[in-house]
Amino acid sequence: MVVMQGEPKSNSAPSGDTMIDSRFAQTPEPPYYAVIFTSARTFGDNGYGAVAERMATLAKEQPGFLGIESARGTDGFGITVSYWESVEAIGEWRRQLEHLAAQESGKRIWYSQYELRVAKVERAYGMRETEQQAAAD
């Protein structure tokens, strides 16, 4: 038996005074799928920024897309996690034509290394600022 700290994540809309931080994905209750993409960028933009932005827009239009979170440090190492309803939805996204072209440029130009992991999210927990204030009181 695994005991987790914190409150189980609620699916309900936040109350009126809660600030929404759009950098966090608003995912439903598990189970769902995560694609964990870790990458090291090569030097120079080489068209990366525009295509990355376009891919994020395109992903959001894909069936089964649930959300995306992304962070990259100044050293060029980054992690992007996208969330999906099913492995089938992930497969469709991987075979999307414009995305296939971007994947090719990723291999040839933008990344010195990357790792891609497909994982089934089984549990999810979180904390927002309002809870932080309550904990500090």
Added chain:
Amino acid sequence: MVVMQGEPKSNSAPSGDTMIDSRFAQTPEPPYYAVIFTSARTFGDNGYGAVAERMATLAKEQPGFLGIESARGTDGFGITVSYWESVEAIGEWRRQLEHLAAQESGKRIWYSQYELRVAKVERAYGMRETEQQAAAD
């Protein structure tokens, strides 16, 4: 049937002329578990840097630990993914005493928001610079 691009990840040691980028976790063949921790930092260090470093050291000594990857942008939004042999190993780490204290400080001081997801990694793929050069040829 999901068709994935790229070569399945090899467990074998890299050949002599391959550069190892230690920012990437060296994980075994799936299945194994991932803890996806996304967080937004509050302003100021407030002791965070030293404790984060200590926690990474401590995690590496835990039974069942497989690896860790981390990225944080200049906006304070970060993603840390740690990899584990089992959910039991994750539970042990969450209950580790020094880690419990750090989790408390995380809630009270360091994070304005965080989300924690436990996921079972089912597939893993990757590319390293040597393959990139081959693709460019």
